[in-house]
Amino acid sequence: MNRNFLYVMAGLFIGVALGVASYYSFPDKATAADVAKYMSLISTIFLRLIKMIIGPLVLSTLIVGIGHMEDAATVGRVGAKTMGWFVCASIVSLILGLFMVNLLQPGVGIVIADQGAQTANLSTAAFSIDNFVEHVVPSSIFKSLADGEILQIVVFSIFAGVAINALGERGKPLIELADNVSHMMLVITGYVMKLAPIAVCTSVASVITKSGPGILLNFAKFLGGFYLTLVILWAILILVGYLTLGSRMFxxxxxxxxxxxxxxxxxxxxxxxxKILDQLERFGVPRKIASFVLPLGYSFNLDGTMAYCTFATMFIAQAYGVDMPIGKQIAMAAVLMLTSKGVAGVPRASLVVILATLKQFGIPEAGLLLILGIDQFLDMDRSATNVIGNSLASAVVAKFERSLGPAKDDIGSAPVAEPQPAHA
Structure with a gap:
């Protein structure tokens, strides 16, 4: 087990202890909120630095990956396999969320306080066709990089990679430039990751200082039920990975x-x-595959988020006693399957998706306030699940393309700052 992992684990446990101590040291909510705000500064800096890296890294690695593919037909074939996997994974996640929420009934018995005309202060405007197109088609690659619009960067990178491929020998210097940029960004990543343990500590401490450890107990059934759902989803993903990759899945x-x-x-x-990109390459996934599948996965393969959307929506319906027959639930899952793909780049996307679904199926919108306070804790597991789903998708697509090579190193033997050369 490498030292970086141990440092992050230590940061997590210290953050929990610091958050609990701070919560009881500052009983006044306003004071606790101020303390939490200052605590979160480091984690905010860390996440902003990560966002600084993501755009150039996706742009450069994807251009290199597509540039090394034989032709546009190869890009289309890999893209079709990738999207086919994403759709299947999303359907499984949605159905699992529905099955578990009906089995566990976490919303039954919840006492709804009078919330009056309160709203969650979220906009559902992101679901119009116009806004969806705006999040997919770039008007300027520089604006897309500045705004962190991953899908727009992917669209431009596909055009650029295919065009460079078509240039033949004249395109090789451009591929080399993009490859050098990607290596530079990975070195910068190594520097930024030095902050990870501190950022983890302050992020967890900030949440607990503001909300208190008791918030977990108040919704223990909902939290436990959803965490159990994700554990089952992990088991399914690992099983599918084992059937596809064999013992290499471990x-x-x-x-x-x-x-x-x-x-x-x-x-x-x-x-x-x-870090996923680096570890996938060390695992044996060619850079051209990993750099193509991962960015798409961050918009279309959010397995944890899919399971959460059905689980949370039905939880709210149960809490309010709204009748949701199986046919209506299936229709709701189908709507979630589509609308969740249209909120790439939207802040707190899962909550926006849920809010729009509540409105559409006659469930009180104020029900979103039931989960708003603990969403941070739920988002932690959702994000972690997305790591499993996207890394597996990259490895499986590489296997389908007969491009999965042997591992290039022992686990944790080298830092991110010293990436292996890209391979065609």
């Missing part, structure tokens, strides 16, 4: 310990992106 899981913990403790899938 090696992949070991390699994802650190990205998993990083995503869990920061409640951000983006925080683990560079």
């Amino acid at each position: 090696d992949l899981v070991k390699r994802m310990y650190e990205p998993f913990l990083l995503a869990f403790s920061t409640a951000s899938s983006e925080a683990s992106y560079p």
